[in-house]
Amino acid sequence: MYPKNTWYVACTPDEIATKPLGRQICGEKIVFYRGPEGKVAAVEDFCPHRGAPLSLGFVREGQLVCGYHGLEMGCDGKVISMPGQRVRGFPCIRSYPVEERYGFIWVWTGEADKADPALIHHLEWAVNPEWAYGGGLYHINCDYRLMVDNLMDLTHETYVHASSIGQKEIDEAPVNTKVEGEQVVTSRYMENIMAPPFWRAALRGNGLADDVPVDRWQICRFSPPSHVMIEVGVAHAGKGGYHAEPQHKASSIVVDFITPETETSHWYFWGMARNFKPEDAELTATIREGQGKIFSEDREMLELQQANITRHPERKLLMLNIDAGGVQSRRMIDQLLAQEKPA
Amino acid sequence: MYPKNTWYVACTPDEIATKPLGRQICGEKIVFYRGPEGKVAAVEDFCPHRGAPLSLGFVREGQLVCGYHGLEMGCDGKVISMPGQRVRGFPCIRSYPVEERYGFIWVWTGEADKADPALIHHLEWAVNPEWAYGGGLYHINCDYRLMVDNLMDLTHETYVHASSIGQKEIDEAPVNTKVEGEQVVTSRYMENIMAPPFWRAALRGNGLADDVPVDRWQICRFSPPSHVMIEVGVAHAGKGGYHAEPQHKASSIVVDFITPETETSHWYFWGMARNFKPEDAELTATIREGQGKIFSEDREMLELQQANITRHPERKLLMLNIDAGGVQSRRMIDQLLAQEKPA
């Protein structure tokens, strides 16, 4: 159950740099590649000649060539040519609206005529040179909404990420959830606490003392269909917390694009955007490695949670105050699904 | 098809020494751990908050804590607490009667009010200091009853274990099967034969000549639901065989606890108990290693036998005299199953 009339992150440019990429998104097998003039293109991963996957082919002068018998496919899903053949009567395959923006390739798997690129949300950190970004991709075997739940309830950090970003005070701080237009915002502020290891390292990385009390914040913002941006950070206590001047804090945005593959699996694009030392590539790599380890800790939990839910579809899960972020997010997803349902 | 109103071996204490253990038994996903005062406990491996597996959590002061969001579960399946929550109205999960005895953790997956610990059979070798025990655990992809059949018909030793405990004389010696109360007993005695390699080593291990004829015996005892204890040994020929004085023989008890996981897989707890040199830990380790190798030889045969039977459910297998032990054992199992059937 995933909305299709919406933009999902499909891949990153490096994944299509040298050859086409086959990837299943929202149940559709799609091949992504750079078409004419380097513009990104996406068509069904199915050659109309004999059903071969086009992703095993190659790109020649901006056209996708089937690696089995050389059929040349246009980025509109119409066959351009084939050695020794007249192709006019050949069946077409589906093509998908696709956009390259903010360092990602976005795909629309629903009705093509509704695919307005302006619907892709603005991402300031992706275009402003004062910000740096590093991230990665995980394949996770669970419903993409379990990942949304996970990210909209950060009390799990205390348990799943106990050695890095978790701390008891997260559990104890009240959480506030509200709907702001097309966003669900869940926020939590902790005052005068000691920072956990990941944030101590971030403070040091920003030239700040790590052995003094801090104020910490987490502001999770869900946008449909399944993007979660989380403002996170710590400031030396009493300097204004979230609103402290840059010289008193270390902060960043956790970036999560969650793209359904099937009903029970998804592609998880995770990363971190920061607005301090943006030119420091080594720091970007260090943060990326640390985040990668932390985020890999969620996988086993989520996949076994999915297995449990699949075994017991009749069981209603609890919806506590800490779950409000996920509950509201799913409500927005349900609205999108309802809009797509045929009358 | 497995009885549920009965005690099965679930695990060994070392498996829950440092963290909870998730294990499926009789189709039920269960988490085993040490609860209050170190007493063993078992509840469903399903957190009532969001369906996370509790086995990924940890034990804090005798209480199981969910590793996702910190829900604290009681060993009775009732939620004790959760950070920032009132838990009174939380749904319960199932708890399972569980006992630690004889070096094993036993679980009852049926109706809890019928779970009488006195129904666990006495195991003299497990409590008498004149005995030593070593063993291991294999996961086998076949119906647990195929393993019962295997152990109640030791003619397979001649073929499956030809290089260790097998010998032609097993095939040739008559076998006797009888039902004694709640046991099925299948016995075979061979006189004046040469011992196979495993038993030659056992004779030497007990300080006895290994190059002289011996009398050999195998007495298999099945007890419901699926425990098989096998008295095995050799004595120098003419010294009384099974009844020979200790200084003339090497003998032991093969211990087999066979615990269903699903309809076509089981947990196989195997081991050997001996009443000579019980203090010799090195000998225990050596025997354990040898037995582990021998018992691993059955796996491929049993798993492919299961695959064949699954392919041909309509075929009736033969029930020869050598199969009488398995046939009688299955009859006892069927009686238990009939008792459990709703009227």
Added chain:
Amino acid sequence: MYPKNTWYVACTPDEIATKPLGRQICGEKIVFYRGPEGKVAAVEDFCPHRGAPLSLGFVREGQLVCGYHGLEMGCDGKVISMPGQRVRGFPCIRSYPVEERYGFIWVWTGEADKADPALIHHLEWAVNPEWAYGGGLYHINCDYRLMVDNLMDLTHETYVHASSIGQKEIDEAPVNTKVEGEQVVTSRYMENIMAPPFWRAALRGNGLADDVPVDRWQICRFSPPSHVMIEVGVAHAGKGGYHAEPQHKASSIVVDFITPETETSHWYFWGMARNFKPEDAELTATIREGQGKIFSEDREMLELQQANITRHPERKLLMLNIDAGGVQSRRMIDQLLAQEKPA
């Protein structure tokens, strides 16, 4: 959908040299071994005693012995003996007509009374000492007919095998397909072209210049149920091409026996027969290694093609002129299938 009243290659003699071989062919689990007097035999891989796979057993004096409890099976599927048992009333298992010929073991999985060894096609290269043969076996997860299609349309060489035997001129040369009795023949001739790497090496291997223009040919011959022999070669240009004298050319026969395992998997016996330097074992090994690499390039394409077809069973694939070889071959297969259908 595979004909059963026909001979398929089941295995090679080395596969049954030391022990029985269990292999599924046309949906049947079969055990192959050398029976009395070393004659090859094939019976169901199912012991009538307890369903154990007979392929885990061994051969004793030409009789197959079950490795579980020693039942001795005859090559006619009738039980010969079992330790301590009267076997007269034991159920039989199915036996399969089987022939050893041309360096292969052939099996007939249909009605036994129709199994005439004379129906196995003559293979001159296998019996004539002027020829040498080397080959191998791949297991491929696709319908065997996709492999027939593959081999009856060699335009794929240009794409799948671009670095070895592929070249643009294959695409450009006209192809001719005709039915000759019980054969489908697809042929292509290319004149005055430069040879691709594999054929340059073959020219050198035969002591011929590799940097001059050549004539190249490919003559694919399909015989039911699924054998494809392909005459391939190059001759120095203008020397008569296919009909050139041996001192001007390098040529061979690509040998393909395609044996269904299930509806969507098959055993692919591939090889190459050549009639130059037949005594040169090192050359045989070199060619075999090169061919093995080339033929392994088809696997991913075919298996993902199968996956695509399975996802879209409603889609009709194109049947172009280049596909005529496969189309005609499938027509012959369909005729065999129609003959087997009960009236």
